[in-house]
Amino acid sequence: DIQMTQSPSSLSASVGDRVTITCRASQTIATYLNWYQQKPGKAPKLLIYGASSFQSGVPSRFSGRGSGTDFTLTISSLQPEDFATYSCQQSYSTPWTFGQGTKVENK
């Protein structure tokens, strides 16, 4: 199985901050990397697929980069509704696997 490791596991930030989350795959996955946002008690929501493509309706302050084994999700200016847990997921090969999540908390 491809192992997905995110860093940090949690971070504290303020509205307006630039936030970057890293995801590393245990082997190359090209750009088969997706990002999800999950709020407490809610299902995950697809934000970015193919490492850098936006799902419909996702604000432009979110961006994704990377290929191979190293990927980032950046929120350019954190908004109140962005406090949530973010998880990466590889769709390169089954079994599809997720990172452990990064919780973005209000400082």
Add this chain to the structure above:
Amino acid sequence: QVQLQESGPRLVKPSETLSLNCSVSGGSVSSDTYYWSWIRQPPGKRLEWMAYIYDSRRTNYNPSLMSRLTISIDTSKNQFSVNLRSVTAADTAIYYCAVGVGSPLFDYWGQGTLVTVSS
């Protein structure tokens, strides 16, 4: 837009079978456009993909669960289902159904249902 809703028992006894259904609206389970998946999340742990089915009968299972897991489609009810046999406390989790439109992503999700394995 496809909408999904999980249903099934919230409490299952150890060694028994966990059975969940996912009712679909806004799309047909028999269409080859959609990849229908089950995903679970144990309390405090990461999401775990379980299986998907597409084109009515083509399946792909997580090897860690394959020996205990069956995913299926019921076209008459426009729903898809999962059966997980011989459950233990380690199977306690929020279970989600999800769908990929045109590709095996998770574009839309059900709200999730917490299933507890306990006697």
